[in-house]
Amino acid sequence: MYQTSKIVISPRVRKSPYFDSTMKYGASAFTIYNHMYMPIVFEGPEKDYENLLNGVQLWDVGVERQVEIKGPDASKLAQYITPRDINKCKIGQALYAPLLDFEGGFINDPVMLKLADDHYWFSLSDSDALLWVQGVASGKGYDAEISEPDVSPLQIQGPNSTELMSRVFGEWIDDLAFYKFREVTHSGIPMVIARMGYSRERCYEIFLQDGSKGNQLWEILWEAGKDLNITPGTPNQIFRLEAGILSFGADMHRENNPFEVGLDWMIDLEQEDDFIGKEALRIIKENGIEKKLMGAEIAGSKMEFFNEENLDVSIEGDRVGAMMSAVYSPRFEKNICYIILDVEHAITGKVVDIHTPDGDLKAELVELPWIKERA
Amino acid sequence: MYQTSKIVISPRVRKSPYFDSTMKYGASAFTIYNHMYMPIVFEGPEKDYENLLNGVQLWDVGVERQVEIKGPDASKLAQYITPRDINKCKIGQALYAPLLDFEGGFINDPVMLKLADDHYWFSLSDSDALLWVQGVASGKGYDAEISEPDVSPLQIQGPNSTELMSRVFGEWIDDLAFYKFREVTHSGIPMVIARMGYSRERCYEIFLQDGSKGNQLWEILWEAGKDLNITPGTPNQIFRLEAGILSFGADMHRENNPFEVGLDWMIDLEQEDDFIGKEALRIIKENGIEKKLMGAEIAGSKMEFFNEENLDVSIEGDRVGAMMSAVYSPRFEKNICYIILDVEHAITGKVVDIHTPDGDLKAELVELPWIKERA
Numbered sequence: 001m002y003q004t005s006k007i008v009i010s011p012r013v014r015k016s017p018y019f020d021s022t023m024k025y026g027a028s029a030f031t032i033y034n035h036m037y038m039p040i041v042f043e044g045p046e047k048d049y050e051n052l053l054n055g056v057q058l059w060d061v062g063v064e065r066q067v068e069i070k071g072p073d074a075s076k077l078a079q080y081i082t083p084r085d086i087n088k089c090k091i092g093q094a095l096y097a098p099l100l101d102f103e104g105g106f107i108n109d110p111v112m113l114k115l116a117d118d119h120y121w122f123s124l125s126d127s128d129a130l131l132w133v134q135g136v137a138s139g140k141g142y143d144a145e146i147s148e149p150d151v152s153p154l155q156i157q158g159p160n161s162t163e164l165m166s167r168v169f170g171e172w173i174d175d176l177a178f179y180k181f182r183e184v185t186h187s188g189i190p191m192v193i194a195r196m197g198y199s200r201e202r203c204y205e206i207f208l209q210d211g212s213k214g215n216q217l218w219e220i221l222w223e224a225g226k227d228l229n230i231t232p233g234t235p236n237q238i239f240r241l242e243a244g245i246l247s248f249g250a251d252m253h254r255e256n257n258p259f260e261v262g263l264d265w266m267i268d269l270e271q272e273d274d275f276i277g278k279e280a281l282r283i284i285k286e287n288g289i290e291k292k293l294m295g296a297e298i299a300g301s302k303m304e305f306f307n308e309e310n311l312d313v314s315i316e317g318d319r320v321g322a323m324m325s326a327v328y329s330p331r332f333e334k335n336i337c338y339i340i341l342d343v344e345h346a347i348t349g350k351v352v353d354i355h356t357p358d359g360d361l362k363a364e365l366v367e368l369p370w371i372k373e374r375a
Numbered sequence: 376m377y378q379t380s381k382i383v384i385s386p387r388v389r390k391s392p393y394f395d396s397t398m399k400y401g402a403s404a405f406t407i408y409n410h411m412y413m414p415i416v417f418e419g420p421e422k423d424y425e426n427l428l429n430g431v432q433l434w435d436v437g438v439e440r441q442v443e444i445k446g447p448d449a450s451k452l453a454q455y456i457t458p459r460d461i462n463k464c465k466i467g468q469a470l471y472a473p474l475l476d477f478e479g480g481f482i483n484d485p486v487m488l489k490l491a492d493d494h495y496w497f498s499l500s501d502s503d504a505l506l507w508v509q510g511v512a513s514g515k516g517y518d519a520e521i522s523e524p525d526v527s528p529l530q531i532q533g534p535n536s537t538e539l540m541s542r543v544f545g546e547w548i549d550d551l552a553f554y555k556f557r558e559v560t561h562s563g564i565p566m567v568i569a570r571m572g573y574s575r576e577r578c579y580e581i582f583l584q585d586g587s588k589g590n591q592l593w594e595i596l597w598e599a600g601k602d603l604n605i606t607p608g609t610p611n612q613i614f615r616l617e618a619g620i621l622s623f624g625a626d627m628h629r630e631n632n633p634f635e636v637g638l639d640w641m642i643d644l645e646q647e648d649d650f651i652g653k654e655a656l657r658i659i660k661e662n663g664i665e666k667k668l669m670g671a672e673i674a675g676s677k678m679e680f681f682n683e684e685n686l687d688v689s690i691e692g693d694r695v696g697a698m699m700s701a702v703y704s705p706r707f708e709k710n711i712c713y714i715i716l717d718v719e720h721a722i723t724g725k726v727v728d729i730h731t732p733d734g735d736l737k738a739e740l741v742e743l744p745w746i747k748e749r750a
Contacts, residue, residue: 012625032407128503139514250387
């Protein structure tokens with residue numbers, strides 16, 4: 001059961017460049033993300049999921065606003081704001097590059113695109129990280145411009161996505177490697193095309209660089225995909241959880257650090273350059289973490305509940321953590337979820353109690369993710 | 376006509392401490408504001424408006440998150456982030472104290488509360504100004520802690536609000552001056568009670584300091600107000616526009632500066648202390664502004680449209696600006712709105728054309744606000 005209410009479209013919140021298309025093609029529920037309306041349901045979460053697996057799907061993710069850093073000191077600043085060693089990133093390449101605070105807590109978890117040696121985008125999740133980067137930079141005297149450019153991503157997801165993208169943009173799409181991108185202009189529309197997205201299905205992300213042309217771009221893709229089972233969709237909770245992908249605000253928060261949520265691999269403490277949170281992360285690494293994010297499988301038949309907020313998790317009556325996102329996976333015929341709990345209990349196979357408003361549920365802790373291979 | 380869709384209650388977005396009460400008492404539409412659900416309609420915008428004028432109303436404004444600044448350098452930092460001269464503020468007093476960027480553009484437009492010489496709250500509109508203040512402070516070496524405390528405001532609005540507040544909290548409420556506040560504990564609930572709010576009606580704001588007690592506080596007030604025509608309400612577009620109050624995100628944006636939107640009075644360029652944007656504001660003051668926000672009255676009978684986004688405004692076919700918020704005022708029997716337009720056309724009495732999806736409307740520019748006196 002999803003608890004819902006009404007949302008009013010008003011000028012206080014921005015529309016995505018694809019807004020009219022999403023309404024035209026049947027968006028039935030919205031959230032607000034980075035001060036912008038974002039469709040989150042078309043036919044229903046499970047029908048949208050099936051549609052994707054049977055063809056190709058367009059996702060309006062215009063809410064992923066970019067922090068653009070340009071100028072002679074762009075590389076220095078980009079490095080200062082993320083624990084990843086961005087020297088490892090080539091022009092035309094993207095990296096998952098979280099932004100942390102001085103205590104190592106998450107400010108945001110963007111993907112970074114390196115457009116040139118002096119030009120970067122950080123493609124944001126839901127927080128005004130532009131304010132953070134501008135604030136931090138104000139004290140450092142870097143020679144770099146920091147702004148939110150007119151860039152609005154659209155994701156193309158599903159088994160037929162490569163065919164659709166090749167038809168529209170050319171055969172080079174077949175050779176585009178994962179987390180690589182290219183700048184192109186098509187039908188007068190400037191954009192950056194990357195192979196990446198918010199699932200482990202085959203997917204692409206188009207970074208539209210002219211907000212007035214969102215609906216034109218949508219229709220070009222729609223027209224070309226008519227015989228490929230094209231449907232409208234949205235970043236889908238089921239795909240996300242199956243793939244072990246985290247959502248900032250739902251599964252990880254400012255009070256979490258990368259070690260707690262399985263993102264150790266993107267911290268490079270050995271690099272020479274300083275970055276925000278380096279000292280704090282060194283100490284956390286030395287002392288060990290107190291909490292850990294795990295997967296869990298909830299016993300019983302298909303869940304009929306949807307959690308409106310994080311739910312308490314306990315073992316033998318003692319609270320040990322909280323359940324974050326949860327969903328029924330049709331592919332695995334399992335109820336799956338994320339739990340953050342005290343590290344001493346974060347053991348695969350352990351059984352915990354989840355306290356829902358409708359009663360307690362048993363869940364068994366498992367390693368993440370459920371889907372390990374990328375399509 | 377309001378265009379609406381569905382909103383799903385999910386753990387990615389926070390609930391206010393008053394959420395259950397607002398659902399219980401009939402909240403019928405929500406927005407998301409500072410990563411939190413916020414009710415914006417109960418019985419309907421006009422019925423909610425009438426209800427307030429006939430009694431007393433509770434508004435869940437828990438979304439007004441606080442930036443708390445504490446410590447030996449709290450005053451220095453508080454002064455650095457706002458153009459108002461905060462030396463004018465006494466302990467127990469509040470001031471409207473916008474946060475600007477280095478170009479003089481709006482980051483946020485909070486009300487500042489001075490709790491002690493080393494303790495301030497900035498009660499935010501909708502942007503992650505916490506990240507801005509923390510980022511800016513990181514380069515300055517101030518000895519101050521900056522955080523988001525467990526503080527969630529509730530507004531008590533309407534002609535019977537003084538009676539209700541006195542009944543519950545005591546006779547001292549009668550003597551509480553405008554923009555003054557006091558810290559109290561009532562029924563074990565810690566809070567700050569201020570005389571202020573988001574209208575020109577008689578109003579109070581309770582800054583609840585324990586998020587677990589929101590519904591308890593709501594019920595205490597409800598019980599005491601049963602014979603005072605108590606109703607649930609929300610920050611109301613009609614009251615707001617009548618009073619000339621601006622909404623950050625709707626009527627003013629990062630690209631606007633205080634001179635453009637009639638907030639010159641809160642800039643103190645003569646103060647000795649430096650603040651962010653001081654130099655930029657000095658230059659804007661010298662050179663004059665290019666755009667100006669005005670009120671406008673739209674001709675014809677009661678509007679049947681509601682603008683989903685800003686609308687183009689023109690004079691004799693030339694685009695001169697944009698209409699921001701618009702609403703029908705039952706009190707004045709007029710369609711009223713805000714327009715930001717090129718300063719050379721910002722002349723009282725001038726007639727402009729507003730381009731709506733349903734056709735053009737004529738509007739006459741007027742001085743703000745429509746309601747000048749505070750109740």
